[in-house]
Amino acid sequence: MLNRLFKELFASNPGSPPPSPRTPVQSHLKSRRQLEVAGQQVKTAKRGKKREGRKRSSERFILGPETHGTPTENQIPWKPAETQRQQERKTNTLNSRKLLSPAPTLSLSLPALSPCPSPLVPRPPVPCTPSGHTMLFFTLLLEVIWILTANGGQHWTYEGPHGQDHWPASYPECGSNAQSPINIQTDSVTFDPDLLPLQPHGYEQPGTEPLNLHNNGHTVQLSLPSTLYLEGLPRKYVAAQLHLHWGQKGTPWGSEHLINGKATAAELHIVHYDSESYESLSEAAQRPQGLAVLGILIEVGETKNPAYEHILSHLHEIKYKDQKTSMPPFNVRGLLPPLLAQYFRYNGSLTTPPCYQSVLWTVFHRRAQISTEQLEKLRETLFSTEEEPSEPLVQNYRAPQPLNQRMVFASFIQVGPSYTTGEMLSLGVGILVGCLCLLLAVYFIARKIRRKRLRNRKSVVFTSARATEA
Structure with missing residues (x-):
């Protein structure tokens, strides 16, 4: 059956x-x-x-x-x-x-789907864990948030809750051990005979295209064409931009670098990058000695400086943050001091966040000069925000940083103590007054001695006459 x-x-x-x-x-x-x-x-x-x-x-x-x-x-x-x-x-x-049953079987193995079962397809209960794609997505999201928080759009100032004392919290390299500016002690520098005199090329006539002047909320910055470059450095450094640092009204200081503990009224920085090794300023800024910056200390003189007036005369056009203007090219060489062979050299950093330690610094021993009127225009024209009411853009200089065993070299032999023009005038006046006082003292002493001698002679003659009568 x-x-x-x-x-x-x-x-x-x-x-x-x-x-x-x-x-x-x-x-x-x-x-x-x-x-x-x-x-x-x-x-x-x-x-x-x-x-x-x-x-x-x-x-x-x-x-x-x-x-x-x-x-x-x-x-x-x-x-x-x-x-x-x-x-x-x-x-x-x-x-x-x-x-x-000896019947043959056919086993089909398909690529595994997400470990989380779909509600439409019944499966044995499996713990739902995040897939690799989900974890990667959240990792990338956290990285983007961290970058935006740490770098992109991070607000920083020179004073207050976002001031320079708090820079290392948002920009860790600002707390490293090779920061700038520094206090240059002339009795501790090392003379280096291999330091050649700097030769700027193209500074006298930087092309025919207009230059862009920008108030970025931290300083006034002037763009420079790549036709400007320096000789006398290990590699060819091409100019990118220049900017200024200054103090506020009523104070005699405003420079970032100090020489023997003394600051000047302002300081000019001309930024160059290594064009032989890198294609842009931003790329070179993160590499050792990718940048070369010239530091020019500025003091107050008796006459206007025509080169600085080219910049200062356009400040009223960029009063507020992010404002820009164009200005005709001029002789940038006039911004430098007259003698370029005497300077100090050391390895340091940018003086503003992110404080990359990639700068080969050259701080000139001689100063440039501007008039009192030009200095006040620099201190009183610009603002640090976009519209009124606004805070004036002043005291945009960083405090000197520890040297931390770094060497500071000099291209010249320091014969004596370094004095500014004002100090030299004061010293000359002091010496002259001292000489006059000394001459007056000698005159009065000699006059007193002469009177004393005359009295002694009269006394001797009178005594002799009395003795003869007796």
């Missing part, structure tokens, strides 16, 4: 392969499986949930002659999730069937 039923079932599907010889137990189990599958199909049709089977990763499809391509319960993706006990029972049943 079982054999007849087995033949009828296979006759209903002529495309199926001929049955393999089986034992009576295997035939009984096979017919039972077919009845279960047929009943399951009827139940599925009554519920109206018959759908097309879907292939998913980590699932195994068993297609053998005994199933004739009919999907089992594991192949129905819309079936509700089963309990763990039911899954274990079904797994044991399938394993027993595999042992009893």
Whole structure:
């Protein structure tokens, strides 16, 4: 009877392969499986949930002659999730069937999807953990936030809660051990005969294109063309820009570098970058000795400086932060002191955030001079914000930083103490007054001695006359 039923079932599907010889137990189990599958199909049709089977990763499809391509319960993706006990029972049943049936199996392995199961596809309960793409996204987001917080748009000032004492919190390199400016002690510098005199090229006529003058809220900055460069340095350094530092009204200081503890009224910086090694100023600013900056100390003189007047006469056009104007080119060489062979050299940093320690500093021994009127124009014209009411742009200089075992070299031999023009005049006047006082003192002393001698002579003559009469 079982054999007849087995033949009828296979006759209903002529495309199926001929049955393999089986034992009576295997035939009984096979017919039972077919009845279960047929009943399951009827139940599925009554519920109206018959759908097309879907292939998913980590699932195994068993297609053998005994199933004739009919999907089992594991192949129905819309079936509700089963309990763990039911899954274990079904797994044991399938394993027993595999042992009893030699039918070939076809295993399909697809790429794994997200570890978090979709609500439309029932799967065994798996803990939902963030995927690698999610972790990468959050890592990149945190990096962007950190960059925007640390660098992009970070507000800094010279005084107050964002002042120079707090710069290292936002710009760590500002707290490093090779910062600028410094106090140059002339009795501690080392003479270096290999330091050649600097020769600026193109400074007398920087092209014909207008120059851009900019109030960036921290200083007044003038762009310079790449036709300006320096000779006398280890490599070719091309000019990029210049800017000024100054104090406020009523104070005699405003420079960043000090010489023997003394500051001047203002300081000019001309920034160059190594054009042989780097393509831009921003790239060179982050490399050792990528920049070369000339530091010119400015003191007050009796006459106007025509070169500085080219810049100062346009300050009223850029009174507020981020304002720009164009000005015709002029002789930039006039901004430098007359003697360029005497200077100090050391390795330092930018004096403003981010304080990159990439600057080869050249601070000239001689000073440039501007008039009192020009200095007041520099101190009173500019503002540090975009519109009124605004804070005046003053005291934009950084305090001197520790030298920290760095060497400061000099291109000349210091014969005596260094004095400014005012100090030399004061010294000359003092010497002259001292000489006059000394001459007066000698005159009065000599006059007193002369009177004393005259008295002694009269006394001797009078005594002799009395002795003769007696």
